[in-house]
Amino acid sequence: MNTIVKTLALIIMLLPLSAQAEQPSLFDMFGHTTVLEIELQLNMDTLHANVSNNREQPALFRFKNSDGSWVELLSEVRARGRFRRRTCDFPPLRIDFSKKDLRERGLEDFDDLKLVTHCMEGESGKEAVLREYLSYELYSQLTAYAYRAQLVQVTYVDAWTGSRLTSYGILLEDTDELAARMGSKECEECYGMSAVDFDAQNLHIHSLFQYMIGNMDWSVPMVRNIKVMKPADGGKYWLAPYDFDFSGIVDAPYAIPNPDIGQRTVGDRVYQGPVLTAAEMEEVASHFKQQKIALLETVKQFDELSKRSRREIWQYLRDFYDDLESGVLHNEITASTK
Incomplete structure (x- = not known):
């Protein structure tokens, strides 16, 4: 047994560093x-x-x-x-x-x-x-x-x-690096894709998050402010968002509303994701509800940000959760996607 252990140890030592640890x-x-x-x-x-x-x-x-x-x-x-x-x-x-x-x-x-x-x-x-x-x-x-x-x-x-x-x-x-961490590769020409091409859970979480923070400045078909990834194992595509400066949470001084989708002021929430079934809505809503306390606490504990901004963001998220928990949000999302 000791001989086997020593042999394995020697093999590990002789392996390239990349093979021993990332x-x-x-x-x-x-x-x-x-x-x-x-x-x-x-x-x-x-x-x-x-x-x-x-x-x-x-x-x-x-x-x-x-x-x-x-x-x-x-x-x-x-x-x-x-x-x-x-x-x-x-x-x-x-x-x-x-x-x-x-x-x-x-x-x-x-x-x-x-x-x-x-x-x-x-x-x-x-x-x-x-x-x-x-x-x-x-x-x-x-x-x-x-x-x-x-x-x-x-x-x-x-x-x-x-x-x-x-x-x-x-x-x-x-x-x-993001792609490698998730066992995927960026798809640089993935324009015009539809909801069925994507991992449903990823797409639903992303869509509801963008709604939660009041961000309208993104598009899946146009690949605007998102990166589309294809898993190496052949699974469905997934996406990762960036650039949130036009959102209600950020409320940047230069941000302007998008009247083409019914947004009157920066921060007005308009759902831009796929149509969800009742079961899909219940699944993604449950995920967000489970994270409610943690998300609100993250806002409260972010000391680098002023108290005024933290209060504004905390209340903005609370309004989202009030609609989510009352069922109002489901009706709004259904109406906005018809």
Whole structure:
């Protein structure tokens, strides 16, 4: 018996590291703190001059590790997005790292991170970022099929002048990493798909969540503000949402209602998901009811956000749950899908 154990141990030692344990990713290294400190050194004039195109520029990305030391990585940065890059004082960013550099550090080579930045300076810009981060947190409590989001306090250092600007932001994990975690692959040309193509539970949770937070800025057929994934085992497609700034929960200063679907003010809830049977509605409603206390508590305990914003969001969610528990919501959803 001892000989067998020793032989197995020797085999394990001789295996490549990747066969013994999964390598961590860069994003895995961020999760040691609620708010991660990062610095991004780049030429600010170049960034703003190229806000309307996808031209990259070199940047130094630094983050504070769990032991208090700073980790530095070379990267390429560019503006991204559509509406926000045209509207905001500071554009959202895409940060690309070197796959080779990541591998040499013993990390998986997921090299593409999105940084949700402040749209405008001041309290309203700060609150909008925090409210959107909270939206990602709430969704991740409802399903594992969700982007991991890391709240960051980022200092932008101008490489030319040395000036510094510090604000909140949100780092989103690489889409390929999300897909790999869930044993799937992104489908980049999945336009015009219908409800029957998707895993029903995933689609229903997503649709009711978007209704809960009052977000109209998404579309499955147009693949707007969602990523469509195909499981490697041949199962049905699933989707993961992002960009919640037009939702009632975020209530961004620049958000506008969508009158084409009957929305009069930002925050008016209009259901845009598939028609649900009574049994399907009961199943997804039960799932949300089970998470009610946890979701409301997450809002209450999110100390980075002002008390005023927490009270507004808490009441906004309570209104949703009042309609869900009274049965009113079922009638509204049925009516909105006819």
